[in-house]
Amino acid sequence: MKSIFTLIALTFFFYSCDTNPNTEENIEPTTNYQEIGDSISTISQQTLLMNVGREIKSGGPVQAIDFCNLNASVLMDSLSKAHNVKISRVTSKPRNSSNTATNFELELLKSLESSDLMDTVVTHDKQVTYYKTIRLGMPTCLKCHGIPGTDISEETLDVVQLRYPKDNATGYHLGDFRGAWKIQFED
Template identity: 45%
Template sequence: MKNKFLPILLMLFCFACSTKMDIETYKKYQKSGKEITANVQTVLLSNVGQAIQTGGPEYAVEFCNLEASSIVDSLNKEFNCNISRVSAKNRNPQNALDTKQEKKMWKLFTEEQLADTVIQSGNELVYYKPIRIGMPACLKCHGNTTDINAATKEKLEELYPADLATGYHLNDFRGLWKVEFEREM
């Protein structure tokens, strides 16, 4: 059941802290989170697209393995926050769901199909937004066995022996953007 008010209810009830987040703060950080994730996604997709053009999907897998984290790290500094991706079906072990909060959010996004939300966690505000398989090119590395060519499969097995991030179809829910902001008091 989709509920457009669930993020607000979540904010008020599930993650209540001694200092409650007001609706203006929620909107401010939701807007910032949307802008940041749109920017990060554009930068990553542009770089991956360029890597595919340069050497095909297998080269893009190698590029992601070597460069994706440093690209996100540089954007962390630019936006003064901590940007990450998390998933139950991760490719990079660093992107595995590893906190109770991430697992709870994963369940909510999976079951309720939320668009995005902001929660308070201690002195931080955390923005979550779903990542979906948005383009057919994504399936060259994240699709079914018929979508991924032999050279790409080999590169994935070499660089990510515990890879869980395949078997997707266009528009499938693949993971969550997670943007952590230190709350301005």
């Protein structure tokens, strides 16, 4: 009697071992958009920070603004090509108007700002897009996005206004919510 139970148990054991790999093979591999979006946005942020830091060191914020004005989107385009995605940043208070959030994104930014959530993946019409919160996490950010006259020098402000006459991106404090990275995946 005991051996029959053992046999049943063993059969069941081998049966399950045998079917498991097949079941796994049948599952479609799913892309982890959150993980990929997180690492692409981290790389993009590091690339921008590295370049801005180098320019500030060699010629102060004024030189760094000229650099961003000419190269921020070029850098994002080449990173986008390398990763087969479209990388950008969106905000409700843009410096560069091409970073203006859509109405849908404005709502999304509000919920990112008011929640503890750092990032989210949105699927719309088969288009998958990853968003990650950007905060003014370093005192350096204030040199160009802080309070004019206090954090931002007159000289820097002049160049900002020359390059971006419709600038909306000042008056921030350290730690403030600034917008989000946006990573659009190819379908």
